[in-house]
């Protein structure tokens with residue numbers, strides 16, 4: 335059930351991205367739209383922290399790693415998108431935010447630190 339909702343939400347996000355003219359059908363580099371579902375799913379934990387990262391958040395972070403980031407250039411783009419989106423989350427708990435990938439058991443080439451240096455990846 336929950337999984338179905340997540341998929342539906344992604345489709346919605348995808349449609350919005352298409353409507354905004356993001357070049358997702360081409361093999362163009364990653365756009366910030368593609369990172370949005372992860373941020374949406376993780377926003378609540380990033381603000382409030384908690385004992386464990388919500389499943390939806392881990393699922394989206396895993397999806398980001400496995401299906402969206404496909405090159406070194408994507409990694410840098412994703413890093414910038416995440417950093418920019420995070421800076422717009424009011425009252426973000428930097429500690430909670432930074433532990434998301436490792437708490438999900440996901441190895442990303444970058445962490446979710448607010449001050450990460452994306453260009454050095």
Ligand SMILES: *[C@@H]1O[C@H](CO)[C@@H](O)[C@H](O)[C@H]1NC(C)=O
Nearest residue numbers: 382383384385427428429430
């Ligand atoms: C931030 O999140 C961490 C990890 O969940 C938690 O231990 C800490 O209490 C939180 N801090 C605040 C100010 O909410």
